[in-house]
Amino acid sequence: STWSAVVKNSNFVDNTRFINSQLAIVYVIDIITMELMEKSEYSSTMNKTVELIMDRKLSK
Numbered sequence: 001s002t003w004s005a006v007v008k009n010s011n012f013v014d015n016t017r018f019i020n021s022q023l024a025i026v027y028v029i030d031i032i033t034m035e036l037m038e039k040s041e042y043s044s045t046m047n048k049t050v051e052l053i054m055d056r057k058l059s060k
Contacts, residue, residue, distance in 0.1 A: 003032065005025055005028055005029070
């Protein structure tokens with residue numbers, strides 16, 4: 001399946017509405033992420049990625 005997320009361009013809306021639309025897309029991405037994390041393969045991959053990022057961050 002294919003997922004689409006429509007995000008407004010700030011050149012065509014005022015800043016207040018642009019910020020509000022960006023908050024909405026963050027919420028949608030969060031919901032999609034939660035759905036994907038229910039699959040063990042995706043969850044495992046995400047955990048490895050987070051661990052790698054944290055290891056690099058803490059080693060500096």
